[in-house]
Amino acid sequence: xxxxxxxxxxxxxxxxxxxxIYRAIQRVDETSVIIKILKAEYPTLEExxxxxxxxxxxxxxxxxxxxxxxxxxxxxxxxxxxxxxxFSGISxxxxxxxxxxxxxxxxxxxxxxxxVLANIHDKQIIHKDIKPHNIIINTKTLKIxxxxxxxxxxxxKESQAASKSDVLEGSLAYMSPEQTRRINRSVDHRTDxxxxxxxxxxxxxxxxxxxxxxxxxxxxxHIAKIPPAPHEIQPDIPPVVSDIIMKLLAKNAExxxxxxxxxxxxxxICLKQLExxxxxxxxxxxxxxxxxxxxxxxxxxxxxxxxxxxxxTFQRVxxxxxxxxxxxxxxxxxxxxxxxxxxxxxxQRGGYFIYGKFDQLKRNIPYASLIQAFQELxxxxxxxxxxxxxxxxxxxxxxxxxxxxxxxxxxxxVERIIGSQPAVPELGVWASQNRFNRVFQQxxxxxxxxxxxxVLFLDDLQWADSASLNLIELxxxxxxxxxxxxxxxxxxxxxxxxxxxxxxxDKIQQARISINKITLRTLNIxxxxxxxxxxxxxxxxxxxxxxxxxxxxxxxxxxFLTQLLKFLYEExxxxxxxxxxxxxxxxxxxEDINIADNVVExxxxxxxxxxxxxxxxxxxxxxxxxxxxxxxLATVNKKSPLETAKDLEEALEAGLVLPLDSNxxxxxxxxxxxxx
Numbered sequence: 121x122x123x124x125x126x127x128x129x130x131x132x133x134x135x136x137x138x139x140x141i142y143r144a145i146q147r148v149d150e151t152s153v154i155i156k157i158l159k160a161e162y163p164t165l166e167e168x169x170x171x172x173x174x175x176x177x178x179x180x181x182x183x184x185x186x187x188x189x190x191x192x193x194x195x196x197x198x199x200x201x202x203x204x205x206x207f208s209g210i211s212x213x214x215x216x217x218x219x220x221x222x223x224x225x226x227x228x229x230x231x232x233x234x235x236v237l238a239n240i241h242d243k244q245i246i247h248k249d250i251k252p253h254n255i256i257i258n259t260k261t262l263k264i265x266x267x268x269x270x271x272x273x274x275x276x277k278e279s280q281a282a283s284k285s286d287v288l289e290g291s292l293a294y295m296s297p298e299q300t301r302r303i304n305r306s307v308d309h310r311t312d313x314x315x316x317x318x319x320x321x322x323x324x325x326x327x328x329x330x331x332x333x334x335x336x337x338x339x340x341x342h343i344a345k346i347p348p349a350p351h352e353i354q355p356d357i358p359p360v361v362s363d364i365i366m367k368l369l370a371k372n373a374e375x376x377x378x379x380x381x382x383x384x385x386x387x388x389i390c391l392k393q394l395e396x397x398x399x400x401x402x403x404x405x406x407x408x409x410x411x412x413x414x415x416x417x418x419x420x421x422x423x424x425x426x427x428x429x430x431x432x433t434f435q436r437v438x439x440x441x442x443x444x445x446x447x448x449x450x451x452x453x454x455x456x457x458x459x460x461x462x463x464x465x466x467x468q469r470g471g472y473f474i475y476g477k478f479d480q481l482k483r484n485i486p487y488a489s490l491i492q493a494f495q496e497l498x499x500x501x502x503x504x505x506x507x508x509x510x511x512x513x514x515x516x517x518x519x520x521x522x523x524x525x526x527x528x529x530x531x532x533x534v535e536r537i538i539g540s541q542p543a544v545p546e547l548g549v550w551a552s553q554n555r556f557n558r559v560f561q562q563x564x565x566x567x568x569x570x571x572x573x574x575v576l577f578l579d580d581l582q583w584a585d586s587a588s589l590n591l592i593e594l595x596x597x598x599x600x601x602x603x604x605x606x607x608x609x610x611x612x613x614x615x616x617x618x619x620x621x622x623x624x625x626d627k628i629q630q631a632r633i634s635i636n637k638i639t640l641r642t643l644n645i646x647x648x649x650x651x652x653x654x655x656x657x658x659x660x661x662x663x664x665x666x667x668x669x670x671x672x673x674x675x676x677x678x679x680f681l682t683q684l685l686k687f688l689y690e691e692x693x694x695x696x697x698x699x700x701x702x703x704x705x706x707x708x709x710x711e712d713i714n715i716a717d718n719v720v721e722x723x724x725x726x727x728x729x730x731x732x733x734x735x736x737x738x739x740x741x742x743x744x745x746x747x748x749x750x751x752x753l754a755t756v757n758k759k760s761p762l763e764t765a766k767d768l769e770e771a772l773e774a775g776l777v778l779p780l781d782s783n784x785x786x787x788x789x790x791x792x793x794x795x796x
Contacts, residue, residue: 122140122142122157122196124144124155124157124194124196124201125196126146126147126148126194127144127145127146127147127153127155127203128144128145128147129142129143129144129155130142130143130144130145131143133154135159136159137159138158138159138160138163138167138170139156139157139158139159140156140157140158140159141154141155141156142154142155142157143155143206146203151206152206152208153191153203153204153205153206154188154203154204154205154206154207155201155202155203155204156171156201156202156204157196157199157200157201157202158171158199158200158201160199161197161198161199162198163198163199163200168199168200170270170271171193171200171202171270172193172200173270173272174202174268174269174270174272175190175193175202177245177269177272178190178204178269180243180245181239181240181243181245181269184236184239184240184243185235185236185239186232186233186235186236186239186264186265186266187236187239187240187265187266188204188205188207188256188265188266188267189204189205190202190203190204190205191203191204191205204267207256207258207265208258209256209257209258209259209263209264209265210256210257210259211252211253211254211255211256211257212229212252212253212255212256212257212264212319212323213251213252213253213255215252215257215259216252216322216323216326220326221323221324223324223356223357223358223361223394223400224391224394224395225262226320226323226324227361227387227390227391227394228262228391229257229262229264229323230320230323230387231384231387231388231391232263232264233250233255233264233266233316233319234316234380234381234383234384234387235380235381235384236264236266237250237309237312237313237316237380238379238380238381238384240266240312241275241309241312241379241380244274244275245269245272245273245274245275246272246273246274246275246307246308246309246311246312247266247269247272247312247315248271248272248273248289248290248299248307248311248312248315249268249270249271249272249289249290249291249294249315250266250294250312250315250316250319251291251293251294251315251318251319252319252322252323253268253291254266254267254268255267255319271289271290273307275308275309290315292335292338292339293318293328293330293338294314294315294318294319295314295315295339295342296310296311296314296315296342296373297314297342297343297371298311298373299311299314300339300342300343302339302343303343305373306766306769308373309380310373310376310377310378311373312380313368313376313377313380313383314368314369314370314373314376316368316383317365317366317367317368317369317376318369320364320365320368321347321350321365321369324350324354324357324361324365325350325353325354325357327353329341329347329369330342330345330347343371344371347369349362349363349365349366350362350365350366358390358399358400358402359402360390360400360401360402360403360405361390361400363405364383364386364387364390364405367405367406368383377406377409378409378412378413379409379412379413379698381408381409381412381698382406382408382409382410382412382698383409384698385408385409385698385701386405386406386408386409389403408698408701411657411696411701412696412698414655414685414686414689414694415655416651416655416682416685416686417651417654417655419654420454420457420458420461421643421647421648421650421651421678422643422644422646422647423454423458423461423640426447426458426638426640427458427461427462429445429636429638430445430458430459430462430607430638431462431465433445433605433636434465434466434469434471434573434575434605437573437575437603437604437605438469438471438570438573438603440570440602440603441602441603441634442596442598442601442602442603442604442605442606442633443604443605443606443633443634443635443636444596444605444606444607444608444628444633444634444635444636445605445606445607445608445635445636445637445638446581446607446608446609446610446625446635446636446637446638447459447607447608447609447610447638447640448609448610448611448612448637448638448639448640449611449612449639449640449641450611450612450613450677451611451679451795451796452677452678452679452680452795453640453641453642453677453678453679454640454678454679455579455609455610455640456579456609457678458638458640459577459579459607459609460475463475463575463577466575470571470572471572471573471574471575472497472500472567472572472573472574472575473575473577474493474494474496474497474500474574474575474576474577475492475493475496475577475578475579476488476489476490476491476492476493476494476496476576476577476578476579477489477492477578477579477580477746477747478578478579478580478581478582478583478584478585478588479580479583479745479746480580480583480796481745482745483583483584483585484585485585486585486586486587486588487530487585487587487588487591488585488588489578489579489584489588490578490588490591490592491530491531492747493576493577493578494531494563495531495533497567498531498533498534498536498537499533501537502533502536502537509537512537512566513537513538513539515566516534516537516538516563516566517538519562519563519565519566520538520559520562520563522541522542522544523544523555523559523562524538524541524542525541525542525543525544526544526555526556526559526560527559527560527563528541530556557590557591557594560591560595561594561595561598561601564595564604565600565601568601568602568603568604569603570603572603573603573604573605574603574604574605575605575607576604576605576606576607577607577608577609578592578606578607578608578609579608579609580609580610580611580796581608581609581610581621582610582611582614582615582619582621584620584621586620589620589621589624590624592606592608592624593624593627593628596628596633597627597628597631597633612639642675642676642677642678643676643677643678643681644676645667645668645671645676647676648667648670648671648676648681649663649664649667651681652666652667652670652685653667655685656703657703658702658703662702663703665707666694666705666707666710669707669710669711670684670685679795680722683722683723683726684722686775687722687725687726688705688710693705693706693710723776723795726774726776727776729774730770730771730774730776731770733767734767734768734769734770734771736767737753737757737764737767737768737771738768738771738776738777740753740756740757741753741768741777741791741793742793743756744756746792746793746796747780747790747791747792748790748791748792749789749790749791750764750765750768750789750791753768753791768791775794776793776794777791777792777793777794778791778792778793778794779791780792
């Protein structure tokens with residue numbers, strides 16, 4: 121054994137690749153301690169840094185019950201020695217190897233582990249190597265201590281920029297899919313839940329979920345394979361306990377528990393049932409865990425009248441009419457949300473719904489919003505079966521004749537349906553414009569039929585270019601136009617009597633085309649009460665004081681209201697109490713806090729909390745426009761798509777940018793900003 125000054129080494133407990141673990145007596149007071157010392161006589165800088173890092177992390181967790189307590193970091197020749205309290209226990213791995221755990225003892229240990237993880241995560245630290253070897257248990261009391269924080273990381277740093285190294289950190293048998301670095305997901309606190317799930321699985325069944333000798337095979341299993349449920353291996357394991365473990369082992373972090381206290385709540389129910397009834401009945405797991413997440417209810421509040429107006433108009437359009445509905449209101453009032461919610465009914469009734477958005481910085485690009493909308497329609501068609509595509513090809517060719525290239529020039533996706541088309545003759549400016557207008561009308565007629573009326577939603581009409589306004593006028597005033605509903609949203613406070621939009625609408629009305637107008641107002645207090653009560657799973661009487669304050673701050677603006685709720689949650693002013701199963705807040709504290717009185721200040725504050733690399737990539741994305749693809753962003757970011765996706769991750773987590781595709785890391789993925 122080594123001769124470490126000030127200590128008498130009494131026992132070698134473990135020998136790893138990098139470290140030696142000893143039990144020792146501290147000469148100064150004759151107390152028993154554990155010493156973790158670097159094995160190499162001349163350790164690398166990385167090995168030295170790792171031990172210093174572990175000591176620093178343990179110092180920050182010194183008041184957390186269930187975490188081994190650090191006593192000091194000693195220099196020894198060229199090495200470092202970490203001195204820890206002696207818990208007088210053995211590893212959980214050894215403990216479960218030597219005996220079969222009863223269900224009650226499993227739950228007692230599992231509840232402790234959930235509680236320890238909750239406290240660690242609350243300190244913004246993730247362990248990243250949860251396994252039975254790193255859990256020490258006192259065999260008499262069954263009390264546990266978590267050890268080995270050598271690869272632990274700070275949650276904010278880890279999620280802002282997942283490690284760029286391909287070197288695996290952690291123990292492969294217990295590693296979450298995202299920690300393998302083989303999928304495009306940053307590592308956050310939920311990686312510990314997966315590793316804990318593997319640990320629980322082993323504690324109850326005596327087996328690992330995946331027992332592979334080959335590293336690549338094991339990584340593949342973590343990413344793609346579903347292990348047999350614990351109760352399928354051991355029939356005496358209650359199904360609900362098995363369900364809890366399988367939830368922890370979910371491949372997607374979103375499908376696992378989101379909070380260790382949510383896990384603890386379910387384990388507490390199991391233990392109470394077992395102690396009271398001698399058995400554990402099935403119950404819905406994850407309820408408190410779900411309630412503890414601030415998920416704004418997507419339901420529309422206070423807009424029933426407006427939705428009915430839209431539905432009634434669509435009913436008339438379905439019988440052969442062409443109509444316009446204008447949705448007006450201030451920024452953030454919910455114009456786009458109202459129309460997108462209405463679009464669900466359109467699709468259920470067999471209609472097509474397409475969407476384009478004008479951009480204030482792209483007014484020099486004619487038809488940009490209309491092209492965007494019809495590109496979306498063509499993408500919808502391309503997902504249909506071969507027989508349907510054959511019909512669309514026939515109809516489009518019949519409608520366009522020899523002018524198919526006119527449409528392909530502006531909507532290149534059309535070529536994937538109708539094939540390559542002959543070039544069209546060169547014409548003068550006005551003749552070319554007239555030809556385009558005529559051919560576009562013929563193109564549009566293909567999609568406006570009794571069996572599938574078309575709803576075209578154009579957002580932010582206050583920024584529409586003159587060419588688009590002229591084309592809109594031609595489309596809706598065409599005497600042959602049928603089965604078309606044009607919905608236009610605009611900010612009425614940015615449109616005066618001299619605005620080009622007003623001039624276009626006047627011409628449309630002179631042609632005796634029906635224009636309906638919906639003006640959205642702020643939500644009334646009753647709607648705000650209901651929205652907050654539903655979001656916090658509480659009664660209106662319980663949330664009334666909070667709702668009154670939020671209504672006062674936001675004046676019922678839906679966007680500002682939801683952003684303010686998220687702000688209160690992120691700042692831990694609005695917190696979930698797992699003991700009572702309710703949300704809590706301090707009204708006096710809320711009144712005193714300096715909350716921004718307008719939504720722009722609030723959003724700026726939210727952006728300032730992001731890392732600089734995320735802010736930089738958002739600036740580039742904003743230059744591209746309201747919508748952008750990962751491929752284009754990666755090009756202007758001068759980084760690989762993978763690195764760019766990681767740079768953008770924080771903005772996605774903050775909800776500032778939203779992916780429009782299910783695979784948010786594919787090159788073709790389209791993103792959009794939450795709001796202008």
